[in-house]
Amino acid sequence: MKNKANFGATVTEASRERPTLKTIAFMTGLGITTVSRALKDAPDIGAETKERVRMVASQLGYQPNRAGVRLRTGKTNVIALVLSIDEEIMGFSSQLVFGISEVLTGTPYHIVVTPHSHSKDPMLPVRYILETGSADGVIISRIEPDDPRVRLLSERNMPFATHGRTDAGLMHPFHDFDNEAFAHQAVEKLVVRGRKRIALLQPPSKLTYYTHTRIGFQTGLHDYGAEEVPLRVTIDTPLDEIRNAVETMMRSSNAPDGIVCLAGSAAIAVNAGIEAAGKRLGHDVDMASKESAPILNWIRPEIITAYEDVRHAGREMAKAVIARIDGVEPEMLQSVSQPVWKA
């Protein structure tokens, strides 16, 4: 009862202050510890007491003070999203953020966005999070086969999920788009339209899904009897360079009659290159592209598009990190989503 004096003097003022366990303790006449435990539904608190505490708490609109919890327990209730600034042209990362938030709403977790330029050291943000313990879980993208961030996070036992897979016997939660299936099916779609000489606008070779893409593409070529026309730019190349490279390619005697494209924004540049070369989509050449926002068909209905649901990816990864934090085994937290072809 030593709090009584405190409250007696300031009861009217106190009602405007943010309620704490102390407030509830005072109002119920219980100890602070009891209130804390009651709200956590601890087994050594009476049922009726719990009920009473819960009532008062919700009456007051009590919300645990995050700093208090964090200081005492180390639990931050933060999920850090590490984003590469440069990968972004088409709102890819907004969708990720929104997907993640969807899941985090209704949990105590907040999402902190930690961007970095991938020209700088990609380890920096991850190291910062580990050193300062500023998050309970981490989400990273642009994964490499033997990604050092994945190694470090695993080693330090920090729960995390990746957008993309590794390929070095590292076991961890991930969500990935099935780029192998996409590339394979893309080749099929083109061959069905009579295309046999196909170019691939692929991801940069250091990312894991470069290989997935290559395998799907080459298997497709083999299965459906087509051949590759080489293209030296990647989806990370600036759009004008892509356009120029495609224009040059389309003007050459070696021009392809089909193009597979791994990103929606790049597809726009490819299309510009095709048109600059005086060719027509659907006539001289066909293009199959992945897109993370349904806009390509607004631009050219002839583009064969597969949708990658990035928001869904965000949801999956958010669920995975939280599950990982709760101790679920990484094996259970891996998922791959299939391309959805338009029409």
Next chain:
Amino acid sequence: MKNKANFGATVTEASRERPTLKTIAFMTGLGITTVSRALKDAPDIGAETKERVRMVASQLGYQPNRAGVRLRTGKTNVIALVLSIDEEIMGFSSQLVFGISEVLTGTPYHIVVTPHSHSKDPMLPVRYILETGSADGVIISRIEPDDPRVRLLSERNMPFATHGRTDAGLMHPFHDFDNEAFAHQAVEKLVVRGRKRIALLQPPSKLTYYTHTRIGFQTGLHDYGAEEVPLRVTIDTPLDEIRNAVETMMRSSNAPDGIVCLAGSAAIAVNAGIEAAGKRLGHDVDMASKESAPILNWIRPEIITAYEDVRHAGREMAKAVIARIDGVEPEMLQSVSQPVWKA
């Protein structure tokens, strides 16, 4: 010296633990308070002592524990970005986030993203932030002339900046794009090309910049002697409805010969509508559009585009909130950026 025993026993282990003021106090032989004050460059600490403390601190890679600071001082070192999920198609909000982060890097601030659907109560996230004191500053967008969030934040003395202006004598930091100038100039560009019958794809009427847009547009019509062809959809309308509305309009006897469009994503749908009606951009009709990512000209070089630098907006708002937190007057923290027309 009462810490000595503690440390003596665990000195090797302690070196792996995260350093605190206590660690530095032990290493320098000073009191915890002294170290704290030394690191803040307080006037009552000796110059040599400060130097020594700073050395040891940086040696150890000391970083203040955020939970400790927050619990003690109430300072969260968090900027909350409140985003509307629905407004997003083209990576608008990613650019905002990146712009904000650019400024926040090198400050102690982190960015927490708090999304919400604007079909739900838009006050919810703001109320949550106020009630839980979970941020030192807030950034909001989609501003209305008499925005209740602006009122509430002002009333509660929470530093904030808005992306867009209010119009009810509310004084607060903001950054805005000059939509009035944009609309006016857009009309000019169209009239210069001989267009006289112009349609406007405008923002929803509840947002402040609807009025700005209308004023610029109508002044432009008047100044350059053109007339308006009404269009009932807004840039918030789903893309397929925009397309249909535009197609219908373009097929009608009342079809415009110029269109002003306030958003890049909507422009894509407008273009699709024009083409669906069998008209050609640059021949039958011209379009001037704002865009926040340079993609429209990849799609149709004929579109007259003005660039809105959203990343810059993010930077401006981040600087504004921080300045506001530091006590700078709102009057000093308002900026408007001008449209930049391509070529």
Next chain:
DNA sequence: CATTTTCACTGTAACGTTACAGATTTTAAG
């Protein structure tokens, strides 16, 4: 009826930080 168990509840300490009110030593002033 004495003893053990169970049940319901509680005080203390600690997480890392800073405001505040001293404490000690040195220097300046009278």
Next chain:
DNA sequence: CTTAAAATCTGTAACGTTACAGTGAAAATG
């Protein structure tokens, strides 16, 4: 020399929370 004034430094308490080690009373056991 004494006294006042700087100049430096420090311990205590508190922010809100929870782990831990209890306490006291009632119920079950022998």
